[in-house]
Amino acid sequence: MELIVGLIAILIGFFVGGAREKRHIAELKVREAALLSKLPTRADRGPKLVAGETFLVTGNVVVAADSFKSFVGGLKNFFGGSMTMYETLLDRARREAVCRLRESALQSGASEIVDLHIETSYLDQIGVEVSAYATAVRG
Amino acid sequence: MILTTLDYVPDREIVEHYGLVNGSTVRSKHFGKDFLAGFKNMVGGELKAYTELMEETRNEATQRLIAQAQAKGANAVVALRFGTSDVAQGAAEVFAYGTAVRLA
Numbered sequence: 001m002e003l004i005v006g007l008i009a010i011l012i013g014f015f016v017g018g019a020r021e022k023r024h025i026a027e028l029k030v031r032e033a034a035l036l037s038k039l040p041t042r043a044d045r046g047p048k049l050v051a052g053e054t055f056l057v058t059g060n061v062v063v064a065a066d067s068f069k070s071f072v073g074g075l076k077n078f079f080g081g082s083m084t085m086y087e088t089l090l091d092r093a094r095r096e097a098v099c100r101l102r103e104s105a106l107q108s109g110a111s112e113i114v115d116l117h118i119e120t121s122y123l124d125q126i127g128v129e130v131s132a133y134a135t136a137v138r139g
Numbered sequence: 140m141i142l143t144t145l146d147y148v149p150d151r152e153i154v155e156h157y158g159l160v161n162g163s164t165v166r167s168k169h170f171g172k173d174f175l176a177g178f179k180n181m182v183g184g185e186l187k188a189y190t191e192l193m194e195e196t197r198n199e200a201t202q203r204l205i206a207q208a209q210a211k212g213a214n215a216v217v218a219l220r221f222g223t224s225d226v227a228q229g230a231a232e233v234f235a236y237g238t239a240v241r242l243a
Binding site: 089122 | 141142143144145147148149150168180181182183184185186189190192193194197219220221222223224225227228229230231
């Protein structure tokens with residue numbers, strides 16, 4: 001009985017989780033393309049700003065692996081090797097956090113983002129949080 | 140209060156340094172938001188309740204940092220950084236730190 005429940009969970013993870021991941025990646029592509037020309041963003045501080053108003057902007061997201069990813073992760077953990085399914089999950093999370101940061105900056109009238117930091121942390125029994133923060137420049 | 144990750148504020152002169160200020164908050168996962176987490180762990184993806192919880196936590200840590208800076212007489216915090224750590228089973232800490240300064 002438990003085996004059947006586990007198997008159903010893995011199948012749901014594979015189909016529903018997989019479809020959700022595909023949809024999310026497609027959505028990220030559209031949002032990133034829209035931001036590309038509007039809001040130059042850099043991880044370094046850039047040339048020293050002599051004018052303009054600066055303010056703090058943030059973006060964050062908490063994600064968890066679906067049961068299929070967790071199952072395959074468990075197997076791979078045993079045999080070793082690269083964990084592709086976690087790589088795509090983290091990649092999506094980082095892009096989402098940075099997208100949110102940039103969208104909120106754009107809404108607040110920013111024209112540029114400098115000094116972007118990305119931080120990843122494991123939340124025990126929950127998932128992984130990615131948080132991004134940066135300085136937005138207006139004017 | 141001006142907050143920035145840069146170590147200066149454009150077009151403003153720093154007239155006084157007050158040193159390091161910080162703010163931290165520890166929250167547990169049992170915050171009444173765990174209702175759908177079990178189901179979500181099947182389909183994966185974003186856990187919105189926790190995204191919001193972490194955002195609130197970060198805001199609270201920032202508020203504490205601001206309070207500390209204000210108590211010193213600062214009107215800005217420069218070189219602001221955040222950190223998150225898993226401190227105990229099911230509990231996360233968010234801390235913010237930076238340099239408190241007074242701008243002319």
